Structure formats: structure tokens, C-alpha cells
Amino acid sequence: MNEKTGRLRRAPEGFLSRQDLTLMQQQGPAERRRFLRGAFAAASAALATGALRAQANPVPAEGGDPNILNLPPHALSLGQPVALEGYGKPSKYESNLQRRQSPGLTQTRQASVSFAPLQGLFGIVTPSGLHFERHHQGWWDIDPSTHRLMVNGSDEKMLKRAMVFTMDELMRLPSVSRFHFIECGANTGMEWGNVAVPTVQYSHGMLSCSEFTGVRLIDVLEMCGVDLKRARFVLAEGADGSAMTRTIPMELVRSGQVLLAYGQNGEMLRPENGYPLRLVVPGVQGVSWVKYLRRIEVGDQPWASKDENIHYIDLMPDGLHRQYTSIQEVKSVITTPSGGQVLLDKGFYNISGLAWSGRGKIAKVDVSVDGGRNWRPARLETPVLDRCLTRFNLDWVWAGQATLVMSRATDDTGHVQPNYAQLRAVRGRRSIYHNNAIQTWLVQESGEVKNVQLS
Ligand SMILES: Nc1nc2c(c(=O)[nH]1)N[C@H]1C(S)=C(S)[C@@H](COP(=O)(O)O)O[C@H]1N2
Ligand SMILES: [Mo]
Numbered sequence: 001m002n003e004k005t006g007r008l009r010r011a012p013e014g015f016l017s018r019q020d021l022t023l024m025q026q027q028g029p030a031e032r033r034r035f036l037r038g039a040f041a042a043a044s045a046a047l048a049t050g051a052l053r054a055q056a057n058p059v060p061a062e063g064g065d066p067n068i069l070n071l072p073p074h075a076l077s078l079g080q081p082v083a084l085e086g087y088g089k090p091s092k093y094e095s096n097l098q099r100r101q102s103p104g105l106t107q108t109r110q111a112s113v114s115f116a117p118l119q120g121l122f123g124i125v126t127p128s129g130l131h132f133e134r135h136h137q138g139w140w141d142i143d144p145s146t147h148r149l150m151v152n153g154s155d156e157k158m159l160k161r162a163m164v165f166t167m168d169e170l171m172r173l174p175s176v177s178r179f180h181f182i183e184c185g186a187n188t189g190m191e192w193g194n195v196a197v198p199t200v201q202y203s204h205g206m207l208s209c210s211e212f213t214g215v216r217l218i219d220v221l222e223m224c225g226v227d228l229k230r231a232r233f234v235l236a237e238g239a240d241g242s243a244m245t246r247t248i249p250m251e252l253v254r255s256g257q258v259l260l261a262y263g264q265n266g267e268m269l270r271p272e273n274g275y276p277l278r279l280v281v282p283g284v285q286g287v288s289w290v291k292y293l294r295r296i297e298v299g300d301q302p303w304a305s306k307d308e309n310i311h312y313i314d315l316m317p318d319g320l321h322r323q324y325t326s327i328q329e330v331k332s333v334i335t336t337p338s339g340g341q342v343l344l345d346k347g348f349y350n351i352s353g354l355a356w357s358g359r360g361k362i363a364k365v366d367v368s369v370d371g372g373r374n375w376r377p378a379r380l381e382t383p384v385l386d387r388c389l390t391r392f393n394l395d396w397v398w399a400g401q402a403t404l405v406m407s408r409a410t411d412d413t414g415h416v417q418p419n420y421a422q423l424r425a426v427r428g429r430r431s432i433y434h435n436n437a438i439q440t441w442l443v444q445e446s447g448e449v450k451n452v453q454l455s
Contacts (some may be wrong), residue, residue: 088328099130102202105190110138111242113184116204118335118354123381124389125178126208128265129299133272134184134286134306136205136242138415144268144276146238147225149260151224153231154299167304170215170260172382176281177213177263177386181356184287184310188435195451203439203451207354209389212262212280216256221298228254231298236279239294247302247324248289249251257387260293282387283358284326285433287312312361315362317428320429328358330417331436332365332392332409343447346400351378357411362390364410369396369455371404371440372419376409403443404454420453 069308090097099114105111114134126132133139144167184206190196197203219232231250238244243351252258259280262268269275274291281288288308302308302324314322332355339342351369355362361384366375378392410419424438442452 007017012292020343025241032131045261049062070084088317092360093448097130097360099132099205102197106332111136113140113206115201116208118200118205118207118333119338119341121335124391125265126210128210128273130268131208131210131270131273132184135272136244138241139272140292141271142239142276147276147294149277149293149325150295151220152297153226153293154297158227158231159221159298163224165220167262170277171262173215174219175213175215176188176259176393178259179209179211179383179385180280181207181209181387182286182289182387183207183356185287185326185328188437189432190451191437192431192435193429195453198451199340200335201337204333206286206358207365210264211266212259212261214261214280215403216286217253217260217279217296218258219260221253221296226298229301232300233302235297235299235303236288236290236293237295238290241291243306244287244290245303245305245307246290247305247308248284248288252281272446283328285312288326312433314427314433317429319327328356329434329436330357330359330409330411330415331355332369332417333342333439334405334407334441337405337443338441338448339450339451341449343398343443343449345447346398349396349398351394351396351405353392353407355392355407355409356386356388357409357423360412361386362409363412365390365392366408367394368406368408369403372406372438375408398443400445402445404440404452407437408438421455
């Protein structure tokens with residue numbers, strides 16, 4: 001296990017031989033199950049014999065007769081009592097799993113970002129305390145009893161009744177819960193020119209996924225008497241000092257996907273993620289998911305706000321900037337093995353990663369362990385949801401030589417994740433936003449994993 005970058009599990013020694021595993025890779029799922037059963041039986045039989053006994057529990061007394069087993073303290077006395085009240089925390093042994101800032105990336109800690117430790121997460125949900133953070137002017141813990149959402153039109157014709165809602169009023173309305181990913185448009189932005197960061201936390205960690213609960217924006221606009229023939233865009237405005245205003249096309253709102261969200265993973269939003277109210281705009285770059293949401297305006301043209309003119313625009317090879325490219329295109333990354341981790345010995349490993357698309361569901365993820373010459377389909381774990389992270393896994397036997405591992409996702413609209421050569425041919429190398437290129441990790445002979453790019 002690598003101290004800084006999180007966990008990597010390792011098969012006990014003598015667990016499966018390399019020949020066995022190569023054989024296993026060539027077999028179908030039924031044979032694979034039989035094979036793993038057999039291998040486990042052999043491993044547990046081995047536990048009874050000397051070498052592996054120290055791993056068993058109870059443990060032998062130190063310096064004593066190895067055949068007399070002493071019970072460990074946690075089997076001899078009472079455990080911790082339940083607290084009278086309290087909020088649960090992770091095990092102290094998991095204290096390395098933290099969201100982290102990239103040292104030197106930003107000049108102030110208010111206009112900054114912390115990255116989610118993707119290398120240490122399972123499944124698709126990001127624990128709320130590990131959700132990445134991106135603030136343009138620091139975060140706030142706003143009193144929900146004083147917070148208000150105003151809904152107005154840019155003129156009277158757009159919307160019959162401008163309204164102001166309290167949180168209590170919003171939470172009385174019909175509510176929906178949906179799992180979605182949020183990815184900052186600048187995720188992987190440091191890697192446009194060359195390899196710049198060592199780990200998946202820093203290369204892809206401006207990405208998180210939660211179950212969001214809230215009210216459909218379209219329902220609230222209809223309460224206010226929106227004229228859907230005139231209204232073509234909405235403006236979302238945050239209550240922090242960053243003047244974070246974003247234009248969102250009405251088609252997305254009409255589809256019922258855009259939410260006024262107050263819930264995240266079963267509880268209220270975390271302050272860092274916009275408590276008490278944020279916009280959820282599935283598939284669209286994070287900047288449009290306005291936090292501390294205080295106002296929605298309905299209009300018939302884009303507002304061309306600061307963050308739509310000087311930021312979150314794509315610098316193209318001809319030197320011009322492209323605006324309003326807000327969809328997060330199909331993308332994937334292998335989180336195990338990934339940069340900064342170390343494989344302790346050759347043998348069986350579960351390659352695992354995440355795939356997502358701002359256009360729909362993930363249809364397929366292919367994995368290559370030879371630098372992109374051959375590809376094998378990974379298993380997509382359920383649930384596979386619309387505009388949501390999808391977990392993929394693949395059996396792999398590392399033979400101990402230098403190996404290039406990479407993943408390539410395809411979504412259900414047919415979009416395929418590009419490699420760097422393809423992406424740079426269209427977008428150049430000097431952009432910041434919307435880098436969805438295939439990520440390559442080099443497993444070195446030493447077992448150390450490095451971030452690399454294939455030209
Ligand atoms: N009010 C407000 N909303 C905001 C921001 C902000 O600074 N202020 N940052 C935006 C950006 S750039 C991103 S990527 C997401 C990040 O959401 P998170 O901090 O919950 O991960 O929030 C967006 N919404
Ligand atoms: Mo962002």
C-alpha cells in the first residue's frame with residue numbers, strides 16, 4: 001500500500017500461480033468461478049500450515065508455543081459504547097484517504113480546488129466528505145432559514161409571476177432523487193501539453209458522484225407562469241461573492257433534468273457543495289452547477305457573463321476561443337492501478353476504474369494492457385445510469401514486465417473517448433477545459449505506477 005495515494009490490495013503469497021491465472025483469463029465466467037473457488041480452497045487449506053498462520057485470528061502468543069492461541073484484545077473485553085449522539089467517522093486506519101489541494105496550483109485557498117481521492121473509492125458514489133471542491137471565492141455555511149431563491153423573468157412576458165421561495169417552501173414541493181456525476185470543465189486540464197501531475201487524484205479528481213435530491217426547476221418555473229415559447233435560457237446566480245452566473249439552455253430545463261437540489265447522499269448538501277441549495281445540471285460542466293443558488297432568471301438569449309467569456313471557454317489551435325461547450329464528453333480512467341501506486345508482486349489484480357458521459361449512459365469500456373494495440377471489454381458493474389459514473393472491472397495478471405494500461409469508454413450515443421493524438425489534432429495542446437483523452441498508466445518493472453502519455 002502506498003502511504004500517500006491510498007490502498008492497493010494484494011493477493012496473499014502463493015495464492016494463485018501465474019500459469020493458473022493466464023489460463024483463467026482465457027476461460028469464460030463459469031470456468032472462472034470454478035477456478036477461483038478451487039484457488040480459495042487451496043489458500044484456506046494453506047492457512048492451517050505454519051507459514052500463513054500468523055495471518056489468522058486468533059494469533060499465537062509472542063515468543064510462546066505457536067500452537068497455543070491467544071485471543072486478541074478485541075475479543076477479550078467490551079468494545080466502544082455507542083455515543084449518546086454523534087456523526088460517524090471513517091476508521092483511523094483510513095486517515096490517508098483525504099481530498100487534497102495540488103500544492104502551488106492556486107495562489108489563494110479561497111479561489112482554489114481540492115481533489116477527490118479517486119484511487120481509494122469503490123463503486124460509484126463519492127462520500128460527501130470526499131467530494132471535490134471548487135470555489136471561486138471561498139465557501140460558506142449559509143443559514144437555511146434566511147436563504148431565499150428568487151425566480152424572475154428578464155421581462156414580464158417571460159414569466160407571469162416573479163416569486164421568492166424560502167427553503168421550507170421549496171422542500172414542500174414534489175421531490176426527486178437522482179444519481180449524477182459532476183465534473184469540473186477543467187478536470188485533467190493540466191495535462192493538455194504534457195504529463196503534469198503524478199496521481200489520478202490530481203489528474204481526474206475534480207470529479208464526484210452523488211445522489212442528489214431536490215425539485216425539478218421546470219416545475220418551479222411553471223408555478224411562476226413561464227412562457228415556454230419565449231423563454232430560451234435561464235440564468236443561475238449564486239449567493240457568494242464570486243458573481244458566479246451561468247446561462248443554461250431551456251431545452252435542458254424542459255427535459256426535467258435540471259434540479260434545485262438540497263439533498264446529497266441522503267442528507268442536506270454539505271456547505272462546501274452549496275448548502276442549502278445548488279443547481280444540478282446533469283452532463284454539464286461543474287461550473288454551471290451553481291452553489292448557494294439565490295436567483296434564477298428566465299430570458300431569450302445567453303447572458304455572456306464573466307465566466308462565460310473569460311473562463312470555461314476552449315482555446316482552439318487557430319487561437320480563437322470556443323464558447324458554451326458545456327457538455328462533459330465521454331471519458332474514463334483506471335483508478336487501480338494508477339499513478340503513485342505500487343504493485344507489490346506479479347500475479348492477479350483487479351483492474352478497476354470509472355467511466356462517464358455527459359450525453360447519456362456508458363455503453364462499453366475497453367481496456368488495453370499493451371499500450372492500445374489490443375483491447376478487451378471490461379465488466380460494467382450495475383447500476384449503469386444516465387449521466388452518472390459507471391464502475392468497471394477487469395481480471396488481469398501482471399507478469400512483472402513494464403506494462404501500459406489504459407481504458408477507452410463509449411457512450412450510448414456512440415461517442416468514443418479519443419486518444420491524445422486524436423484530441424490534439426482537433427483541439428491543439430494549449431487548452432484548459434474539456435480534456436477527455438484516454439489516460440495511460442505505466443506499470444514499471446519495479447511495480448511503481450507512473451502517469452505517461454503516448455504520442
Ligand atoms: N456559487 C458558486 N457556485 C459554484 C462555484 C463557485 O465558486 N460559487 N464553482 C463552480 C465550479 S467551477 C464547479 S467545478 C462546481 C464545483 O462543485 P463542488 O465544489 O460541489 O465540487 O461548482 C460550481 N458552482
Ligand atoms: Mo469548475
